[in-house]
Amino acid sequence: MRITFSLQRFDPERDHAPHQEEFRLDVAWRSTTVLDALIRIRQEVDPTVAFRHSCRSAICGSCSMVINGRHTLACKTLIGPEIERHGPTITVAPMRNLPVLKDLAVRMEPFWQKVRAVTPWLEQAGGASSTAQAVLTKETRSHLHNVDACILCGACVSSCSSLEVSPGFLGPAALAKAYRFVADPRDGARSRRLTMLTQPDGVWDCTRCNMCVEVCPKDVQPMEAIVRLRRAAITDGLTDTIGARHITSFTEIVRQEGRLNEGRLPAQMLWRHPAALLAQLPLAIKMFVRGKVPLPWHPPLDSIRAIRRLFGRWGTPSSWTN
Amino acid sequence: MRYAFFPGCVAQGACPELYQSTMVVARHFGIELIELRQASCCGAGVLKEASPALALSLNARTLGMAQHRGLPLLTICGTCQGVLSSVKRELDEQSALRETINASIEQEDERYRGGLEIKHLLWAMLEDLGLDRLKAAVARPLTGLQVAPFYGCYILRPSGDLKHDDPFHPDSLEAVITALGATPIDYEGRIKCCGFPILLEKAEMAARMSGENLVDAKTHGADCLVTPCPLCHMSLDIYQQRAEQAMGRSIGLPILHFPQLVGLALGYSPKELGMARHLVSTSKVLQKIGVG
Ligand code: SF4
Ligand code: SF4
Ligand code: FES
Numbered sequence: 001m002r003i004t005f006s007l008q009r010f011d012p013e014r015d016h017a018p019h020q021e022e023f024r025l026d027v028a029w030r031s032t033t034v035l036d037a038l039i040r041i042r043q044e045v046d047p048t049v050a051f052r053h054s055c056r057s058a059i060c061g062s063c064s065m066v067i068n069g070r071h072t073l074a075c076k077t078l079i080g081p082e083i084e085r086h087g088p089t090i091t092v093a094p095m096r097n098l099p100v101l102k103d104l105a106v107r108m109e110p111f112w113q114k115v116r117a118v119t120p121w122l123e124q125a126g127g128a129s130s131t132a133q134a135v136l137t138k139e140t141r142s143h144l145h146n147v148d149a150c151i152l153c154g155a156c157v158s159s160c161s162s163l164e165v166s167p168g169f170l171g172p173a174a175l176a177k178a179y180r181f182v183a184d185p186r187d188g189a190r191s192r193r194l195t196m197l198t199q200p201d202g203v204w205d206c207t208r209c210n211m212c213v214e215v216c217p218k219d220v221q222p223m224e225a226i227v228r229l230r231r232a233a234i235t236d237g238l239t240d241t242i243g244a245r246h247i248t249s250f251t252e253i254v255r256q257e258g259r260l261n262e263g264r265l266p267a268q269m270l271w272r273h274p275a276a277l278l279a280q281l282p283l284a285i286k287m288f289v290r291g292k293v294p295l296p297w298h299p300p301l302d303s304i305r306a307i308r309r310l311f312g313r314w315g316t317p318s319s320w321t322n
Numbered sequence: 323m324r325y326a327f328f329p330g331c332v333a334q335g336a337c338p339e340l341y342q343s344t345m346v347v348a349r350h351f352g353i354e355l356i357e358l359r360q361a362s363c364c365g366a367g368v369l370k371e372a373s374p375a376l377a378l379s380l381n382a383r384t385l386g387m388a389q390h391r392g393l394p395l396l397t398i399c400g401t402c403q404g405v406l407s408s409v410k411r412e413l414d415e416q417s418a419l420r421e422t423i424n425a426s427i428e429q430e431d432e433r434y435r436g437g438l439e440i441k442h443l444l445w446a447m448l449e450d451l452g453l454d455r456l457k458a459a460v461a462r463p464l465t466g467l468q469v470a471p472f473y474g475c476y477i478l479r480p481s482g483d484l485k486h487d488d489p490f491h492p493d494s495l496e497a498v499i500t501a502l503g504a505t506p507i508d509y510e511g512r513i514k515c516c517g518f519p520i521l522l523e524k525a526e527m528a529a530r531m532s533g534e535n536l537v538d539a540k541t542h543g544a545d546c547l548v549t550p551c552p553l554c555h556m557s558l559d560i561y562q563q564r565a566e567q568a569m570g571r572s573i574g575l576p577i578l579h580f581p582q583l584v585g586l587a588l589g590y591s592p593k594e595l596g597m598a599r600h601l602v603s604t605s606k607v608l609q610k611i612g613v614g
Contacts, residue, residue, distance in 0.1 A: 068490070068491075069490045069491065070490045085488070085491070086491070161514060161515040161531060162520075162527060164531070164534070165527050165530035165531050165534070166524075166527050166530075204520075204523055204524070205520070205524055205527065206520075207515050207517060207519050207520045207524075207527070207528070207531065208367055208475070208519040208520075209475045209479070209514075209515035209519075210404075210475050210476070210479035210480050211475075211479065211515075213479065213480045214478075214479045214480050214481060214489050227370065227371050230371050231371055231372070234371075234372070241523070242522060242523040243520075243523040243524075246368065246522065246523055247368055247371050247372050248372070250365075250366075250368045250369065250372075251368070251369055251372040251373075254362065254363045254365070254369060254380075258362045258363065259331045259334070259335075259362065259363045260331040260332075260335070260363045260366070261331075261335065262331070262332070262335045262336045263335070265522075266522060269522055269523075270522065276522075276525070279525075283560060283561070283563075283601075286560075286601055287336065287560060287601070290598070290599045290600070290601065291338060291599060292336045292337070292338070292560070292599060293336070294334075294335040294336065301359075301360055301362070302359075302360060303360035303362075306360075306383070306427075306428055306429065306432070307362045307380065307383075309426075309428055310376060310379045310380055310383070310426060310427070311376060313379070313426045314373050314375040314376035314378075314379055314426065315373060315376060
């Protein structure tokens with residue numbers, strides 16, 4: 001079957017801006033991956049098309065790109081389902097949120113820098129002289145979730161909503177890696193790690209968009225790892241960020257009323273930040289005029305006893321009280 | 323059509339016009355909504371960050387309430403839909419976990435046995451009402467109106483929980499917009515994040531996120547934007563002024579709740595649909611379709 005591949009081309013030495021170029025290829029579409037097709041284009045049509053690859057089996061993580069709008073591995077993407085869903089033209093672009101080197105290859109240095117920034121190795125408690133040993137049990141290993149499976153392909157980074165508007169954000173891959181060490185009982189640097197991860201550009205900068213969970217080819221679920229890091233930070237008493245207060249205030253309001261009351265949340269989150277709270281005021285007034293501000297104090301739901309029972313059973317550490 | 327109805331906190335708080343317009347549309351089609359008045363907040367993914375078991379149990383209780391009435395559950399909030407769908411998946415797939423969670427729920431008739439159907443109003447329109455009936459009911463075709471569909475994160479992702487639209491190429495909003503006589507516009511922002519979850523902690527980032535999407539919609543010719551999620555509505559409507567500041571330009575894009583757009587096409591007045599409650603004026607939309 002003859003398929004059209006529309007590739008984003010960009011040669012920094014020649015081009016001012018990226019453009020699409022079309023290549024037509026006869027392929028056995030059932031068994032051919034997008035990577036196979038790219039390799040053939042380079043061999044048979046244009047040797048200057050640039051892209052990265054190595055293992056061809058979704059292991060090395062080097063062939064991430066954006067295929068028909070989806071951030072994914074080219075070697076894991078079969079042509080068949082693509083044309084069934086999107087027709088006989090397959091659009092291929094480089095990863096986003098990383099600078100384009102040439103065509104489909106991006107500069108990975110910012111990605112590696114962030115992975116390095118989370119100290120991706122075990123640190124010993126009490127310095128190198130400590131002889132204490134911690135053993136990684138099967139039970140604990142399961143807590144490491146899927147984060148061990150990461151192949152550092154960058155697809156999650158390419159898809160990340162927060163990185164799009166804030167390039168300094170550590171991002172899903174590095175944070176998933178960070179969780180891997182925070183959750184490892186052999187690591188001795190938990191508190192230093194969590195302090196670092198709750199700074200600006202850390203865990204509270206994630207907008208919970210689930211893009212990274214959607215695109216990860218290894219089901220690492222980076223956002224779940226970020227959620228666990230946040231929980232770890234709060235449990236360890238790092239509750240003084242607005243992000244942490246979002247969680248604790250929200251939880252407390254639902255415990256009291258059974259529902260979320262948007263009339264109370266900003267005040268409860270921001271009372272230590274008068275300037276930010278004051279900045280809410282003009283909007284609050286406009287909302288009030290249009291009947292959009294719920295009463296600051298709702299009577300709780302009639303079923304509040306049943307709800308509080310669940311809070312009592314599964315509830316939150318006492319270190320959380322506002 | 324009969325559903326257990328979970329309106330969610332925002333439709334009963336900052337977006338009463340969503341509740342109001344839902345009732346108008348439901349009444350029009352004779353859809354019976356049995357409201358679960360004693361259901362708690364779904365937690366919006368935030369409660370789960372405090373305690374996963376707490377979020378599971380509160381939502382299991384909601385699912386149980388619908389199940390014991392023998393009805394599928396209807397939501398009108400993309401975020402509630404996402405949260406409840408993921409709870410459903412977890413509890414349906416892990417029976418031991420379901421038992422543990424159920425054991426903590428006092429009332430027998432609030433325990434969840436698994437297998438409940440949970441539907442957003444958008445999907446109910448497509449699957450249960452059907453596009454033909456919807457089209458036949460259009461009294462005021464929205465001809466010429468260019469509408470930017472804005473899905474919001476949780477009605478799309480993770481798609482393994484939602485099992486509805488293709489998360490990168492959804493088309494359910496487009497189908498409804500077209501059925502109402504309007505024209506859906508295609509732009510990248512339609513599947514992106516509105517910034518709501520970090521609105522208070524990272525105000526500038528949130529403003530840029532919503533700003534980029536609003537400008538994207540506007541440059542592609544949108545007269546208005548429609549969303550099935552009231553959290554997106556808050557971010558895009560209430561905080562649009564912040565987005566304008568972040569982008570250094572005026573935007574002025576009216577933001578409609580999903581049932582408001584349907585209600586307009588059914589012939590209801592802006593007042594009946596609560597349009598005056600928005601912070602961004604909807605008058606341009608109304609002029610374009612010859613109302614008001
Ligand atoms: S978390 Fe998944 S998507 Fe992100 S780098 Fe690792 S394997 Fe790739
Ligand atoms: S959930 Fe957070 S880390 Fe993942 S893509 Fe969205 S903003 Fe980025
Ligand atoms: S080539 Fe190794 S992951 Fe695709």
